Amino acid sequence: MNFGGRRLxxxxxxxxxxxxxxxxxxxLLGSLIDAHGAALRLFARQWCDTADDVVQAALVSxxxxxxxxxxPAAWLFRAVRNGALSARRSEMRRKSREQLAASERNDxxxxxxxxxxxxxxxxxxxxxxxxxxxxPVVAHLWGGLTFEQIAVVAGISSSTAHRRYEQGLRQxxxxxxxxxxxxxx
Amino acid sequence: MSEQEPLTPxxxxxxxxxxxxRPAATTVSRDRIMFEAGRAAAKPxxxxxxxxxxxxxxxxxxxxxxxxAGEPNPFAGGDASLAVSREPTAQETNxxxxxxxxxxxxxxxxxxxxxYLRQRLAAADxxxxxxxxxxxxxxxPASPPPAFNRAEWLxxxx
Numbered sequence: 303m304n305f306g307g308r309r310l311x312x313x314x315x316x317x318x319x320x321x322x323x324x325x326x327x328x329x330l331l332g333s334l335i336d337a338h339g340a341a342l343r344l345f346a347r348q349w350c351d352t353a354d355d356v357v358q359a360a361l362v363s364x365x366x367x368x369x370x371x372x373x374p375a376a377w378l379f380r381a382v383r384n385g386a387l388s389a390r391r392s393e394m395r396r397k398s399r400e401q402l403a404a405s406e407r408n409d410x411x412x413x414x415x416x417x418x419x420x421x422x423x424x425x426x427x428x429x430x431x432x433x434x435x436x437x438p439v440v441a442h443l444w445g446g447l448t449f450e451q452i453a454v455v456a457g458i459s460s461s462t463a464h465r466r467y468e469q470g471l472r473q474x475x476x477x478x479x480x481x482x483x484x485x486x487x
Numbered sequence: 488m489s490e491q492e493p494l495t496p497x498x499x500x501x502x503x504x505x506x507x508x509r510p511a512a513t514t515v516s517r518d519r520i521m522f523e524a525g526r527a528a529a530k531p532x533x534x535x536x537x538x539x540x541x542x543x544x545x546x547x548x549x550x551x552x553x554x555x556a557g558e559p560n561p562f563a564g565g566d567a568s569l570a571v572s573r574e575p576t577a578q579e580t581n582x583x584x585x586x587x588x589x590x591x592x593x594x595x596x597x598x599x600x601x602x603y604l605r606q607r608l609a610a611a612d613x614x615x616x617x618x619x620x621x622x623x624x625x626x627x628p629a630s631p632p633p634a635f636n637r638a639e640w641l642x643x644x645x
Contacts, residue, residue, distance in 0.1 A: 365524030
């Protein structure tokens, strides 16, 4: 990706042999927000309510880095993961379980009637998944991360990430079968 | 990925159906992020350096204070290990009794040193003084200055 004569994030490592590692520029931040903003928010939303704050903190933290990480997308997802888990611990202290269940409103996906599945049913099914199965599904399906990147983010092997992804999809299929039948899937 | 088994058609169908959902857009303000990033970049990154150095120096001072608290003060009470005893030199033995040099046992050994020359001058031994390269004259030791009493002073002044 080129913008204004500068090489921006294109999903690969940002290393220019002429100048070394690029520093985090506003253009790079903007391109990362465009490419991963919604996915990062969804990735954080699976753990906490304050997803936007977590994403913003991760982007600001990236901007403070002296050099661009080897894989900015994986770095951001990992930073968002850490921030979201920390925010969830804070929320758990503040809220009771009933309040947590009441706060699980459908702000995960766009309210679009043209989708093959009901968004609310998908959110309910995703919420019912264990964290270790939901994380690779969200990261791969909507975040666009490879299983190698998910392995880096979650601290597991890529084969484990793939196995959990497949297992998560199987469980989602079982939970969403009624809504899929309603949508004539 | 090569060792990973391909997904079954049923799972692929669920995958495709879920992929049709679009994540809700983030409400993060790009301007806000740029502002926060700029403000963060303007902050000094090593603001902890000086406090850490100050804390380390304070800790070292406290540690040294406790470490030396139990040891005796070498400058109080006269430590015998620090006392220097030596025999008087030949020149010092020729000084008249009661002179300044006799009262200062730690006069330097070198005949050209300032303290030694000053002691000799105070003892009115200028005639017998020798300097570097000059052989020392063997004159009899000077007699002590006459002791004047009040009547003698009045007589000389008149």
